[in-house]
Amino acid sequence: MxxxxxxxxxxxxxxxxxxxxxxxxxxxxxxxxxxxxxxxxxxxxxxxxxxxxxxxxxxxxxxxxxxxxxxxxxxxxxxxxxxxxxxxxxxxxxxxxxxxxxxxxxxxxxxxxxxxxxxxxxxxxxxxxxxxxxxxxxxxxxxxxxxxxxxxxxxxxxxxxxxxxxxxxxxxxxxxxxxxPYVWGPRKHPYPGTQGRDSERSISLDRRGASQYLDSSHRQRDRWLDPSGKKRSAGRNLLFHGRRASGAATVL
Structure with a gap:
């Protein structure tokens, strides 16, 4: 704490x-x-x-x-x-x-x-x-x-x-x-103004620390850049469902 x-x-x-x-x-x-x-x-x-x-x-x-x-x-x-x-x-x-x-x-x-x-x-x-x-x-x-x-x-x-x-x-x-800086974690909507549109949207990280935006069926909607500025493939995703995840960002 x-x-x-x-x-x-x-x-x-x-x-x-x-x-x-x-x-x-x-x-x-x-x-x-x-x-x-x-x-x-x-x-x-x-x-x-x-x-x-x-x-x-x-x-x-x-x-x-x-x-x-x-x-x-x-x-x-x-x-x-x-x-x-x-x-x-x-x-x-x-x-x-x-x-x-x-x-x-x-x-x-x-x-x-x-x-x-x-x-x-x-x-x-x-x-x-x-x-x-x-x-x-x-x-x-x-x-x-x-x-x-x-x-x-x-x-x-x-x-x-x-x-x-x-x-x-x-x-x-x-x-x-x-x-x-940018913060994310449980209950975080990646884009301002998306609250209420799809309560199941979430952020995921792959094993290299790249982030992407998933909809309720866990389909990739937008791929984000990793810290090096390069686009990454999805890899294994770790969804934020109330637990701390490793990666390039601090999770609240």
């Missing part, structure tokens, strides 16, 4: 997360996060804007707060009594610039304002490594390294969202940005 209690930035000590608020709790990262937080004894409140999202967040162990990222008032009510916010909610498809801006940039701005009103101590913002595209080799990167080019709708909106979070950092509110 991964310990995700927060380190104290001054004393270098870990502090328990007593009560936290999670956006994006019905998503892949968010639902796993809720389970891990609950396993470590934290009380979790999750934002949900639909009945389906509410069911997922509740099944992961969170108390559900109905609302969305557009309402500062609703967000601040959900954050009441929370010491930490994990902001994992986002518009992930790469094709609607306006919606990406409204959800990712304005939504992040609203999360900051709501956190200030609710007296939250820290926001952990879930971003992605795509914000560094075009910046050169990404090794030991921190906030002092300039971001890359805004390639695509998602990366462009996340670059702006990161700026919102950095600008919000102050004495009474600490902001942390986490940049994930």
């Amino acid at each position: 991964t310990d995700i209690s927060e380190p104290d930035l001054v004393r270098g000590e870990k502090r328990a997360l007593r009560r936290v608020f999670v956006t994006g709790g019905s998503g892949f990262v968010g639902s796993h996060l809720i389970r891990e937080l609950r396993a470590q004894g934290s009380e979790v409140v999750a934002l949900a804007r639909s009945e389906a999202a509410s069911r997922i967040a509740a099944s992961a162990g969170a108390a559900v707060h109905t609302g969305d990222l557009t309402s500062i008032y609703s967000l601040s009510r959900g954050m009441a009594g929370c010491d930490t916010v994990f902001h994992a909610g986002a518009y992930l498809p790469d094709w609607n610039k306006k919606e990406a801006f409204d959800v990712n940039v304005v939504g992040s701005r609203n999360v900051v304002e709501a956190a200030l009103r609710a007296g939250v101590e820290r926001i952990v913002y879930v971003s992605g490594i795509g914000v560094m595209i075009g910046s050169g080799p990404v090794r030991n990167v921190d906030e002092s390294v300039p971001r890359g080019r805004p390639v695509g709708v998602l990366a462009a909106s996340r670059i702006q969202s990161e700026r919102e979070m950095q600008n919000a950092n102050r004495d009474n509110l600490n902001t942390v940005i986490v940049r994930f």
Whole structure:
């Protein structure tokens, strides 16, 4: 089990997360996060804007707060009594610039304002490594390294969202940005926006670490590139049905 209690930035000590608020709790990262937080004894409140999202967040162990990222008032009510916010909610498809801006940039701005009103101590913002595209080799990167080019709708909106979070950092509110590479595992849909279209679609790895996208009958739909950039044949597939797999990626 991964310990995700927060380190104290001054004393270098870990502090328990007593009560936290999670956006994006019905998503892949968010639902796993809720389970891990609950396993470590934290009380979790999750934002949900639909009945389906509410069911997922509740099944992961969170108390559900109905609302969305557009309402500062609703967000601040959900954050009441929370010491930490994990902001994992986002518009992930790469094709609607306006919606990406409204959800990712304005939504992040609203999360900051709501956190200030609710007296939250820290926001952990879930971003992605795509914000560094075009910046050169990404090794030991921190906030002092300039971001890359805004390639695509998602990366462009996340670059702006990161700026919102950095600008919000102050004495009474600490902001942390986490940049994930591509992550996958149980319940992961390989393409944003496929949720609900085919609940049995899944990712598989062959013995060489190449990945491919399978439909419910385990037929290959799209073949992905392995780390060397070469297309690979299917080989023996290891489907992600709740167990850890070996390969070039970390499985949640």
